Amino acid sequence: MQVLEHVPLAPLTTLQVGGPARYFAQAATPDDVRQAVDWANLRAVPLFVLGGGSNLVVADSGFPGLVLRIAIGGVERREQDGKQVFEAGAGVEWDALVVQTVAANCAGLECMSGIPGTVGGTPVQNVGAYGQEVSGTIIEVQVLDLRDRQVRSLGHEACGFAYRRSIFNTGERGRFIILRVAYALQPGGAPTIAYRDLKQYFEHNGCPTLVSPGVGETGWGFALKRPTLSDVREAVKEIRLSKAMLIVEGDEDSRSAGSFFKNPALDPADYERLNAAAILLTGSAVPSYPAPARQYKIPAAWLVENAGFHKGYTRGNVGISRKHALAIVNRGGATAAEIIALNHDIQRAVLEKFGIQLTPEPVFVGFE
Numbered sequence: 610m611q612v613l614e615h616v617p618l619a620p621l622t623t624l625q626v627g628g629p630a631r632y633f634a635q636a637a638t639p640d641d642v643r644q645a646v647d648w649a650n651l652r653a654v655p656l657f658v659l660g661g662g663s664n665l666v667v668a669d670s671g672f673p674g675l676v677l678r679i680a681i682g683g684v685e686r687r688e689q690d691g692k693q694v695f696e697a698g699a700g701v702e703w704d705a706l707v708v709q710t711v712a713a714n715c716a717g718l719e720c721m722s723g724i725p726g727t728v729g730g731t732p733v734q735n736v737g738a739y740g741q742e743v744s745g746t747i748i749e750v751q752v753l754d755l756r757d758r759q760v761r762s763l764g765h766e767a768c769g770f771a772y773r774r775s776i777f778n779t780g781e782r783g784r785f786i787i788l789r790v791a792y793a794l795q796p797g798g799a800p801t802i803a804y805r806d807l808k809q810y811f812e813h814n815g816c817p818t819l820v821s822p823g824v825g826e827t828g829w830g831f832a833l834k835r836p837t838l839s840d841v842r843e844a845v846k847e848i849r850l851s852k853a854m855l856i857v858e859g860d861e862d863s864r865s866a867g868s869f870f871k872n873p874a875l876d877p878a879d880y881e882r883l884n885a886a887a888i889l890l891t892g893s894a895v896p897s898y899p900a901p902a903r904q905y906k907i908p909a910a911w912l913v914e915n916a917g918f919h920k921g922y923t924r925g926n927v928g929i930s931r932k933h934a935l936a937i938v939n940r941g942g943a944t945a946a947e948i949i950a951l952n953h954d955i956q957r958a959v960l961e962k963f964g965i966q967l968t969p970e971p972v973f974v975g976f977e
């Protein structure tokens with residue numbers, strides 16, 4: 610295992626801000642991971658595990674310890690209880706795995722097409738989009754337990770999944786390094802078309818197909834066929850593109866960490882209070898979606914916009930995406946300090962106007 614020094618981290622993240630890693634190594638096998646952990650322990654330097662860098666804000670001073678980039682590859686397939694299990698190395702590019710599952714006509718990940726990052730990051734924040742979350746299919750996560758340096762296998766229940774949460778980013782944060790993840794998918798299963806944007810997409814675009822004449826009929830005709838997994842993948846990518854949530858080289862609106870804030874969930878009484886304030890302040894009701902435990906999920910994007918940070922807002926080298934109010938973007942040459950300052954100002958404005966404390970979604974590295 611080769612340890613490099615002073616390696617710039619900004620190019621390894623989608624937001625592209627921040628300083629260098631004091632030390633940097635890449636791990637292609639679980640054994641490399643162990644070696645790297647020993648290396649950091651021996652020198653008493655902190656360790657940070659890097660995946661695809663799509664949900665990170667790196668401090669301008671960089672990271673003072675060892676940044677370990679997980680490059681464990683390989684996707685294995687097996688049949689188990691009528692499902693097709695895809696077990697992927699933590700370093701596999703997420704969207705490459707999705708492509709493979711859709712091509713194999715296995716349902717379960719198609720709505721999470723076009724998400725940047727690697728497989729290893731997906732259980733951490735329970736990645737989700739357009740009606741699916743990885744918790745819906747993950748059956749096993751193989752980890753290196755830093756308490757005793759043993760490789761273990763955690764089942765679905767042990768991961769403690771909830772909206773953008775798991776044990777990996779809450780109670781057991783920092784304890785495990787994810788090595789492999791197994792997703793159990795439905796062979797020949799129908800795609801999930803539950804999210805409003807996706808339903809609307811197929812209402813408008815349909816899936817016209819040429820059909821042959823039936824018995825007693827003459828002539829060919831067109832009918833709407835049920836969208837396939839591959840149709841849903843293409844639809845999701847198109848929707849993400851329209852929101853700059855698909856990374857496109859040179860598109861500064863996609864130079865972001867995706868959603869910068871989580872969508873808050875409110876109890877009915879708090880929701881009523883917010884709605885009354887929203888009508889008073891903006892003239893319209895706040896959009897909401899049903900959430901577990903009889904709560905209401907509020908789009909953070911709506912709160913951000915209505916607190917004064919509109920799409921396309923610009924301040925120095927940072928701003929809000931022109932296509933989605935939930936993405937803080939680096940307009941070119943931004944510092945982490947600028948990103949953090951805008952983050953704080955948005956949080957303050959939303960708190961003052963609507964009484965809601967927004968929680969950032971990305972992981973902050975090197976800020977302590």
Ligand code: EPU
Pocket residue numbers: 737738739740804806852854866867868869870871872896908909910911912914920932933934935970
């Ligand atoms: N909205 C606005 N302004 C905007 C955009 C959206 O007011 O600029 C409001 C609208 O009311 C809209 C609602 O927000 O109907 C929801 O917007 P959208 O469908 O774009 O979804 P989101 O709630 O903003 C969440 C995830 C995304 C995921 C999409 C689709 C979070 C924090 N974000 O966004 O995930 O792709 O749903 O499922 O839950 C990510 O986590 O990085 C991410 C991109």
